[in-house]
């Protein structure tokens with residue numbers, strides 16, 4: 192079964208921060224896990240490049256939007272290389288393949304009678320590119336960011352979102368896994384039950400966008416444009432669309448859940464396309480207990496962190512520290528604690544101790560599987576399929592700790608002959624299985640263990656103890672202690 196997973200396409204008004212890194216690492220772990228199962232995977236990320244906010248940021252930087260977006264997109268593609276992200280494609284909304292799909296999709300909505308011309312009047316927050324009704328404002332300011340809003344009245348084309356209230360509610364009811372995690376399902380369903388307003392889908396005075404088919408004095412609202420990346424990258428209605436659609440998961444931050452869980456499926460209903468199978472809204476990172484914001488200036492640059500602590504350490508930390516769906520806090524102190532404890536003392540130490548013992552053994556590394564019973568393989572698989580990535584790592588680590596205990600309890604360094612061979616067999620097989628299980632999370636570390644064991648790369652079906660056929664070449668410590 193082909194597996195299609197996406198991140199949101201990131202808005203290129205500024206360089207990436209740890210929130211972007213997190214969503215992309217999460218999607219990467221899931222994509223890599225599916226590949227370990229031998230599934231055919233399509234993992235998409237990309238950049239959202241149109242709209243008023245970018246137009247303004249470009250002018251503020253003294254350049255044109257086209258030049259400006261190119262310079263920021265480079266920071267994203269560079270970061271994904273640094274973080275070892277295995278995306279199969281990278282879509283930019285300024286690409287011709289995307290623009291063509293947006294135009295033909297909108298034409299289809301027009302043909303279906305779901306677009307009409309009207310006049311929009313409301314309070315507009317420029318940084319968020321969002322209109323609000325008077326009731327939504329908080330103390331007369333933007334409810335999202337607290338900045339001042341301006342009253343705007345302009346001609347606009349509308350999408351009949353209100354028409355899809357019943358269809359959406361039926362869809363949620365019949366597809367229990369669509370809205371995730373579960374506690375967000377209630378939130379979205381209640382809001383949809385309260386009624387939906389038609390939404391403005393064009394802007395009249397924003398030049399940096401895709402022209403609205405039939406009335407080029409309008410450009411398509413940046414959110415409509417952006418959502419369509421999920422099918423434009425597949426070459427809808429041709430290309431690989433039939434092979435990979437509907438997407439298995441759209442991984443998104445909670446702030447854009449509404450667009451993905453309500454507006455997007457309604458747009459797809461209107462065009463006669465099946466909605467994705469799941470929209471998963473993850474939580475937010477605070478930094479040292481404070482909300483990340485431009486004004487506080489506490490945004491964390493993931494590139495700097497990856498270079499200082501290692502990419503695999505950062506990947507491990509982000510997945511392990513914040514259960515998917517919850518909020519979490521980023522601090523270098525917490526990162527260092529996990530590196531020094533779980534990566535150095537548990538994993539790094541196990542590999543080093545086991546291979547030091549194996550190195551001085553001349554006999555055959557074979558015996559009976561004793562340690563395997565400490566591995567909860569089904570539990571790990573269940574966690575990942577249920578997108579509990581942190582829980583899966585916790586279970587892998589309890590196996591790592593059991594393996595360290597095994598060395599102590601057996602007093603392996605005192606053994607000789609067959610008993611020594613048997614203890615080593617259990618340890619190297621444990622390491623082989625661990626190297627497979629951590630591969631989606633820490634691809635580089637996995638490869639380094641595999642190389643030291645002298646074995647070929649294997650898939651998830653090789654996670655049971657079997658005959659050990661490696662040629663061990665011990666390497667240096669995998670991780671080093673760090674100071675926070």
Ligand SMILES: [Zn+2]
Pocket residue numbers: 316317318319333334335336337338
């Ligand atoms: Zn705002």
